[in-house]
Amino acid sequence: MNEVPERKLKCMKCNEYLVPAKTLLRYLGHQMTYEFPRCPVCGQVFVPEEIARGKMREVEITLEDK
Numbered sequence: 001m002n003e004v005p006e007r008k009l010k011c012m013k014c015n016e017y018l019v020p021a022k023t024l025l026r027y028l029g030h031q032m033t034y035e036f037p038r039c040p041v042c043g044q045v046f047v048p049e050e051i052a053r054g055k056m057r058e059v060e061i062t063l064e065d066k
């Protein structure tokens with residue numbers, strides 16, 4: 001249930017295909033790494049709806065690939 005389905009998404013701003021990027025979530029003291037689709041141009045991370053809707057207020061998202 002924790003898998004994020006891969007979809008061919010495009011950044012609406014840059015019109016570029018998104019690439020999966022490891023993203024560190026911090027949630028109530030826990031750390032979880034997910035791969036979220038990210039725009040290679042502007043760096044915008046597209047968070048799955050179920051996370052954005054339910055947990056975003058408490059979740060810090062940090063890119064981990066540097």
Ligand SMILES: [Zn+2]
Nearest residue numbers: 011014039042
């Ligand atoms: Zn973009």
